[in-house]
Amino acid sequence: MLAWLLALPRSAKRMISVAIDTVFLSLSIYLAFVLTQNGNARQLSDITLAFIITLPLTLLIFTKLGLYRAVIRYVGQHALGAVLFGILGSAALLAALFMFFDVEQRTNLVIVYALIALVTSGGVRLLARMLLEQRNNGHKTRVLIYGAGSSGRQLAQALMNGDQYHPVAFVDDDNTLQRSTILGIPVGSPNNIPGLIKQKNIGRILLAMPSASRGRRREVLDKLEALPLPVLSIPGMSDLVNGSMRIDELQDVKIEDLLGRDPVAPKKKLLHANIKGKVVMVTGAGGSIGSELCRQIIRCEPLTLVLFELSEYALYAIEQELKALICNECLEINLVPVMGTVQRQSRLESVMRAFGVHTVYHAAAYKHVPLVEYNVVEGVRNNVFGTWYAAEAAIKAGVETFVLISTDKAVRPTNVMGASKRLAELVLQALAQYQTKTRFCMVRFGNVLGSSGSVVPLFREQIRKGGPVTVTHKDIIRYFMTIPEAAQLVLQAGAMGKGGDVFVLDMGEPVRIAELARRMIHLMGLEVRDEEHPHGDIEIKYTGLRPGEKLYEELLIGNNVRKTEHSRIMAADEVCLSWPEMEHLLARLDTACNRFAVEDIIALIRSAPTEFNYSNATSDLVVNAACPVDTRKQLEVLAAADTSRPLVTVLKQTEGKQQIA
Known part of the structure; x- marks a missing residue:
């Protein structure tokens, strides 16, 4: 019956509402007559006539007040107000007619009629709304909202009007809110969450703490991690304030909440020093780091921002995004998209x-460790020579400041990517000593969340597909930082450089990748499948270290480190080469790259103060393809027996004829 009524067209539903109001108003005047007239039949005809005259007028008032346009399942204060004013209007008309017909006890009659009509006409709508809500809520996932503040209340209201989640309980750390009721929903203590889950059959936990610090959010997530339910979060306060997301746009818990690291407010003096009112150029502007640098630079109001990028699509995407940002914030910035290679x-x-x-x-850099291992020459060309060419161009063009984005993998590198970035640092350190036109500095930091190749989106996708989650080694650890924080610190560090400085960002505590994967699985409401839990949901599979990958990363080569005016930026004094020595090394490296002599490239990088520990056989795809399969297998055995020699060395010493070009 209810389904049939809901399927009717709006016009039919309005006619039914009019009919129901007619019945209840008629019932109200009859009950009022019985209660106030002591069965005096002489008054009944006059009362009935007066009511018949006022009934169409009452329904007209309801219509004008929009009562019949209100959707029953969303009946609120406006609809109940329309009922109240409609009943008061009806009562006033009846009072006037009762005076005309000289009805006895008319004051009591009108008051009783108004009260009964208000209860029946308003009550039936509330009852219908309650029944519809119960019907709809039966299909919704029952959720618990952590946080009964303003955001939690707004979220609950939005969910009540939605079709996906039904809030059945609040929990809050504030003792004054506990044991109270908000929007008809009880508020409990966080300590009672396990009991509430069983008692109310809760299927999700929603975190409504957009303004809480990351440290506080991490504390809450530590408590919730052990519960067998997915944890979702509302958007952050900045997203809510600028209107980019709605409060009911729930999302997975952000990885930065798991890390619990709160960013330090930037120092505007440092942010603006090299940017405000100046012409700024970003190479690799379409990459994950480059694009965030551009977003941060735009907000510092440069005169012109030059976007230098090799990828056509990446350049188009970042240009369109920045154009919209400039327009929305009413900025006057000249945006210049330039395609080109740093080589x-x-x-x-x-x-x-x-x-x-x-x-x-x-x-601009090639930064994926395995891909650079597979393409040694191109990795060196782009990372080392690309940096050198950009630096030489900056000197000749009279650029004031040149900031290199480096990596923690440049410290005692075990892979070609890290070694090439360390060599790029050495190039800039040598040029800083050789000339004074351009001020060179470099900023070194670890992994950034959300960058291309980051493990976080990979883990999330693997979990959604049912696993396994792939981790290279159970003991591997990494430093993590959000892209916006890294970009802000890079801009500030660049303003402190005096020439040849190596700045190192404070990355906080290192994170064990296997533990990160385990926490992500738990917070998505699933259980890790292992020997202790053979019937769990998601397996963590260890695939082994990739070529050139090491268990942990470092940020400093030596102990010569000093503080700067920013609490999260350190400066390191490290060994470097003079420019004549560097220039000679680059010339030899260029020759080796032209000959595709990977063994010589590795040896030359080792000859520089890079502390390059490259003990594995080369993974360069072209080198491997140039070697016959049978010979390759024999050489792998030899190389494994003597890990101090790259495979190319073994190849030459064994055959003496193999030429790799």
């Missing part, structure tokens, strides 16, 4: 000269 010095120099660039942030 062409003439292109870099012409761009810097044409636009009068003051500051360069060099983010």
Whole structure:
């Protein structure tokens, strides 16, 4: 019956509402007559006539007040107000007619009629709403909201009007809110969550703490992790304030909440020093780090921002995003999208000269460790020579400041990517000693959350697909930082450089990747499948370290580190080469790259103060393809027996004829 009524067209539902109001208003006047007239039949005809006259007028008032446009399942204060004013209008008309017909006890009659009509007409709507809510809530997931503050109340109200979640309980740390009721929902203590889950058959926990610090959110998540339910979170306060997300747009718990690291407010003086009112150029502007640098730079109001990028699509995407940002914030910034590669010095120099660039942030690099291992020459060409060409172009174009985005993998590297970045640092340190036109510095930090290749989105996708979650080693640890925080610190560090400085960002506590995967599985409401829990949901599979990968990363090569004016930026004094020595090394490295002599490239990188510990056989795809399969197997055995020699060395010493070109 209810389903049939709900399926009726709106016009039919309105006619039914009019009919129901007619019945209840008629019942109300009859009950009022019985209660106030002591069965005096002489008055009945006059009362009935007066009511018949006022009934159409009452229904007209209801219509004008929009009562019949209100959707029953969303009946609220407006609809009940329409009922109240409609009944008061009806009572006033009846009072006037009763005076005309000289009805006895008319005051009591009108008051009783108004009260009964208000209860029946308003009550039937509330009852219908309650029945519809119960019907709809039966299909919804029952949820508990952690946080009964303003955001929690707004979330509960939004969910009540939605079709997915039904809030059945609040919990809050505030003792004054506990044992109270908000929007008809009881508020309990966080200590009672396990009991509430069983008692109310809760299927989700929603975190409504957008303004809480990450440290506080981490404490809450530590408590919730052991519960067998998924934990979702409302958007952060910044997203809610700027209108980019609604409060009911629930999302998975952010990894930065698990880390519990609160960003430090930036120092505007440092942020603006190299940017405000100047021409700024970002190489690799379409990458994960480069694009965030551009977003942060825009907010510092440069005169012009030059986006230098090799990928056409990446350049288009970041240009469109920044255009929208400039328009929305009413900024006057000239945006210049330039396609080009950092391996062409003439292109870099012409761009810097044409636009009068003051500051360069060099983010262009090949950074995926395995891919650079598979493509050694291109990795070195892009990371080492690309940095050198960009630096030389900056000197010739009169650029004031040049900031290199480096990596923690440059410290005692075990892979070609890290070694190439360390060599790029050495290039800039040597140039800083050789000339004074351009101020060079480099900023070194670890993994950033959400960058291309980050493990976090990979883990989340693997969990959604049912696993397994792949981790290279059970003991591997990494440092993590959000991209916005890293970009802000890079901009501030660049302002403190005096020439050849190596800045190191404070990355906080290192994170064990296997534990990170385990926590993500738990917070998505699943259980890890292992020997102790053979019937769990998601398996963590250890795949072994990839070529050039090490268990832990470092940020400092030596102990010569000093504090700066920013609490999360340190400066390191490290060994470097003079420019004549560096120039000679680069010339030999260029020759080795032209000959595709991977063994010589590795040896030359080792000869520099890079502390390059490259003990594995080379994974370069072209080198491997140049070696016959049978010979390859024999050489792998030999290389494994003597891990101090790269495979290419073994190849040459064994055959003496194999030429790799």
